[in-house]
Amino acid sequence: MDRNAKKKATIYDLSVLSGSSPSTVSAVLNGTWRKRRIAEATAELIQELAEKHQYTANLQARGLRRSRSGLVGLLLPVHDTRYFSSMAQTFEAHVRSRGQCPVVVSACRDPQEERAVVETLLSYSIEALIVAGATDPDGVHQVLEAAGVRHVNIDLPGTKAASVVSDNYTGARLLTEAVVRRAGSSRPLDAGDLHLFGGRDDHASRERIRGFRDARVDLLGADPDGCITATGYSPGTSQRAFEAVFARDGRLPRALFVNSSINLEGLIRFMAHHPDDAFADLVVGCYDYDPFGSFLPFPVIMIRQDVEAMIARAFELLEEPRPAPRIHLIRPDLVPPRTALRGPLDALKDEAPAEPQAAPRPRAAAPSLSDGRTATV
Amino acid sequence: MDRNAKKKATIYDLSVLSGSSPSTVSAVLNGTWRKRRIAEATAELIQELAEKHQYTANLQARGLRRSRSGLVGLLLPVHDTRYFSSMAQTFEAHVRSRGQCPVVVSACRDPQEERAVVETLLSYSIEALIVAGATDPDGVHQVLEAAGVRHVNIDLPGTKAASVVSDNYTGARLLTEAVVRRAGSSRPLDAGDLHLFGGRDDHASRERIRGFRDARVDLLGADPDGCITATGYSPGTSQRAFEAVFARDGRLPRALFVNSSINLEGLIRFMAHHPDDAFADLVVGCYDYDPFGSFLPFPVIMIRQDVEAMIARAFELLEEPRPAPRIHLIRPDLVPPRTALRGPLDALKDEAPAEPQAAPRPRAAAPSLSDGRTATV
DNA sequence: TCGCATTGCACAATCGATGGTGCATCCACT
DNA sequence: AGTGGATGCACCATCGATTGTGCAATGCGA
Numbered sequence: 001m002d003r004n005a006k007k008k009a010t011i012y013d014l015s016v017l018s019g020s021s022p023s024t025v026s027a028v029l030n031g032t033w034r035k036r037r038i039a040e041a042t043a044e045l046i047q048e049l050a051e052k053h054q055y056t057a058n059l060q061a062r063g064l065r066r067s068r069s070g071l072v073g074l075l076l077p078v079h080d081t082r083y084f085s086s087m088a089q090t091f092e093a094h095v096r097s098r099g100q101c102p103v104v105v106s107a108c109r110d111p112q113e114e115r116a117v118v119e120t121l122l123s124y125s126i127e128a129l130i131v132a133g134a135t136d137p138d139g140v141h142q143v144l145e146a147a148g149v150r151h152v153n154i155d156l157p158g159t160k161a162a163s164v165v166s167d168n169y170t171g172a173r174l175l176t177e178a179v180v181r182r183a184g185s186s187r188p189l190d191a192g193d194l195h196l197f198g199g200r201d202d203h204a205s206r207e208r209i210r211g212f213r214d215a216r217v218d219l220l221g222a223d224p225d226g227c228i229t230a231t232g233y234s235p236g237t238s239q240r241a242f243e244a245v246f247a248r249d250g251r252l253p254r255a256l257f258v259n260s261s262i263n264l265e266g267l268i269r270f271m272a273h274h275p276d277d278a279f280a281d282l283v284v285g286c287y288d289y290d291p292f293g294s295f296l297p298f299p300v301i302m303i304r305q306d307v308e309a310m311i312a313r314a315f316e317l318l319e320e321p322r323p324a325p326r327i328h329l330i331r332p333d334l335v336p337p338r339t340a341l342r343g344p345l346d347a348l349k350d351e352a353p354a355e356p357q358a359a360p361r362p363r364a365a366a367p368s369l370s371d372g373r374t375a376t377v
Numbered sequence: 378m379d380r381n382a383k384k385k386a387t388i389y390d391l392s393v394l395s396g397s398s399p400s401t402v403s404a405v406l407n408g409t410w411r412k413r414r415i416a417e418a419t420a421e422l423i424q425e426l427a428e429k430h431q432y433t434a435n436l437q438a439r440g441l442r443r444s445r446s447g448l449v450g451l452l453l454p455v456h457d458t459r460y461f462s463s464m465a466q467t468f469e470a471h472v473r474s475r476g477q478c479p480v481v482v483s484a485c486r487d488p489q490e491e492r493a494v495v496e497t498l499l500s501y502s503i504e505a506l507i508v509a510g511a512t513d514p515d516g517v518h519q520v521l522e523a524a525g526v527r528h529v530n531i532d533l534p535g536t537k538a539a540s541v542v543s544d545n546y547t548g549a550r551l552l553t554e555a556v557v558r559r560a561g562s563s564r565p566l567d568a569g570d571l572h573l574f575g576g577r578d579d580h581a582s583r584e585r586i587r588g589f590r591d592a593r594v595d596l597l598g599a600d601p602d603g604c605i606t607a608t609g610y611s612p613g614t615s616q617r618a619f620e621a622v623f624a625r626d627g628r629l630p631r632a633l634f635v636n637s638s639i640n641l642e643g644l645i646r647f648m649a650h651h652p653d654d655a656f657a658d659l660v661v662g663c664y665d666y667d668p669f670g671s672f673l674p675f676p677v678i679m680i681r682q683d684v685e686a687m688i689a690r691a692f693e694l695l696e697e698p699r700p701a702p703r704i705h706l707i708r709p710d711l712v713p714p715r716t717a718l719r720g721p722l723d724a725l726k727d728e729a730p731a732e733p734q735a736a737p738r739p740r741a742a743a744p745s746l747s748d749g750r751t752a753t754v
Numbered sequence: 755t756c757g758c759a760t761t762g763c764a765c766a767a768t769c770g771a772t773g774g775t776g777c778a779t780c781c782a783c784t
Numbered sequence: 785a786g787t788g789g790a791t792g793c794a795c796c797a798t799c800g801a802t803t804g805t806g807c808a809a810t811g812c813g814a
Contacts, residue, residue, distance in 0.1 A: 008499075008524060010800055021764045026801055037762055054523075059500035060446065061800035063437045064769050078466060079481070080722050085462040089455060092483055101497050104456070104481045106469055108725050120478050122385075123436035124501070146431075147385060236723055262722065268672050269717040292669030295645050340646040345457050345639065346613055348485050387770055398794045403771055414792060438770035441799045
């Protein structure tokens with residue numbers, strides 16, 4: 001209640017209380033006290049006092065002194081995608097299990113913002129950083145290298161640091177093949193019936209486009225122009241791209257390769273404005289897995305990037321003293337339409353009552369919200 | 378390249394280089410130099426040197442000295458949900474626009490973890506914290522209050538700090554009404570045909586259940602027992618709950634109120650194992666909006682919590698010197714089936730090429746992945 | 755009882771930035 | 785020349801924790 005924020009206890013407070021010196025207190029509380037031959041009794045006393053006064057170390061001071069912070073960072077392009085949010089979820093679990101503190105920040109795919117965010121993290125003596133989907137991984141690398149901070153690219157590779165990347169070429173081939181097979185099962189598919197939407201000029205998009213083209217040549221015997229539309233990673237732009245093609249051709253292509261779930265959002269925006277028969281025949285392949293995206297009213301074949309494996313590999317690389325700046329490919333999985341996969345949330349302990357329970361009826365008509373503590377906007 | 382992480386330049390380095398004292402350098406570089414009557418020429422010299430040597434302040438040292446860090450935190454239960462990931466996205470934009478550094482962490486709905494995470498953040502002299510969907514907001518409050526750190530609950534209210542919460546009662550009524558209307562339009566709906574799944578014993582669930590019950594009585598004239606199954610916020614548990622009801626009744630209820638998109642994931646897991654006719658008649662209302670969830674093959678009416686408004690209000694409250702510990706309700710929106718709403722990603726500048734572009738063909742059959750820098754897993 | 759090895763701990767420097775205080779210097783004016 | 789007020793900056797303590805070093809007290813054997 002008091003605004004007079006009671007200052008947190010410090011080792012100096014405890015040193016006065018215990019009659020020991022600050023250095024002794026410090027040693028006891030950070031576990032190095034045996035090495036410093038502190039008597040067991042002294043240690044116990046200090047630990048009790050610490051407990052009693054709710055001592056917690058000032059990590060800025062510790063970080064300043066040790067020039068390391070216990071922070072491990074994940075730099076994302078954006079949060080609001082199941083691909084990246086599952087990455088954040090997985091990342092946090094990994095960092096926690098190593099007793100460190102995860103920090104997740106996003107940089108909006110803006111190279112300047114990426115650098116700025118990394119500078120900020122560096123100023124907090126971050127210990128390691130996973131750089132996910134960075135627009136300018138090498139620029140970020142430069143900053144991190146100069147500061148001597150370990151880092152690994154993930155999702156989009158750089159040329160100067162180790163990178164963990166989905167096998168986008170193989171994934172795209174698989175996806176294209178699956179889409180062609182599915183769309184061709186009703187009636188023969190023409191090469192011109194298969195379009196790719198989404199992506200920009202980044203490594204992932206290039207590889208996927210390459211896989212798409214190769215598979216199309218192999219399976220449909222041709223690779224006509226005008227069937228690839230780069231829209232960037234933006235739902236709005238994607239929607240407009242679909243609208244444009246629809247306006248031009250009077251219909252959507254029968255088979256779509258959608259470069260990411262963000263672009264798939266563009267497709268459903270399009271969908272919201274068009275009658276169902278625009279989708280009657282449609283088969284979609286989509287890079288990135290989204291559980292609900294897998295259950296749309298038309299068949300959506302997805303590629304699930306193996307986020308768990310990618311993060312695990314990234315942490316292995318962070319362990320290595322001098323990881324080579326090469327690309328580590330992780331094979332993604334093809335996900336048939338209407339498939340509900342488990343995700344990182346399933347790993348959470350005790351997230352729910354052990355067994356589904358019938359909810360108890362409220363004791364009375366307790367208007368728990370109408371007791372004067374509420375307001376409406 | 379060098380592993381010998383060149384130490385970052387400090388004000389002491391610059392003080393030697395410039396021939397001024399460290400305090401002068403400090404004043405120049407943090408903008409207080411006019412107040413300290415430093416000569417313009419001195420300031421310019423130091424600024425040039427700083428630029429040249431890429432000086433960036435050690436924020437841990439600054440934080441230690443000033444006992445504030447420029448960090449603003451968001452504590453989430455989980456990342457991997459569009460509701461919370463959109464909250465993170467919105468939060469970051471707000472914090473950035475205030476020139477501070479956003480930090481997003483999750484605590485897995487575990488009260489212990491919540492406290493621990495907050496302790497950690499406190500140790501970094503975090504300046505303010507938004508506590509979202511905390512299982513034990515008052516426990517968290519106690520820790521924060523003791524440290525004198527401003528904070529606001531969001532999504533789930535506490536009794537001791539200001540809270541910004543969706544109007545869950547009204548939202549649930551709206552949603553229930555919409556579901557009943559929709560499901561009843563084909564043939565009359567019986568009160569027993571309407572079940573609620575999901576939630577646990579938290580404020581949001583209680584309010585939603587209250588709204589659900591009230592609406593059901595109003596519209597269907599009864600509120601039979603056994604139609605509410607609390608599953609917690611877990612897809613797996615939800616799935617099992619649907620399976621159990623299905624096993625018992627041989628079918629799903631015709632109308633479902635699903636307490637959150639996490640529970641809706643349980644429904645699609647169920648769906649993946651059952652033939653389509655189990656869903657022929659189904660009408661679902663779901664709390665939380667997920668763009669893809671809105672386009673499932675059966676009608677899904679959703680409630681979109683106004684994350685933008687909630688975050689905005691939360692920041693207003695953080696401004697206030699002593700916000701009262703009351704609940705601020707934000708009205709959520711009813712979202713008809715197959716609706717694609719804009720989200721925080723739409724606010725990102727220049728996320729894509731201005732106009733959809735045809736992708737250029739690769740210059741050659743450049744096997745950019747087969748140049749020896751790759752590996753497959 | 756002397757000497758030497760432990761044992762147990764205190765001292766003080768240090769990490770980098772901040773900000774209150776105070777001391778020269780210079781100019782203007784009487 | 786002497787006084788007074790700017791002007792421009794240096795000095796130093798401080799934030800809290802860490803860690804190398806050193807010294808008193810104790811124990812033990814000779």
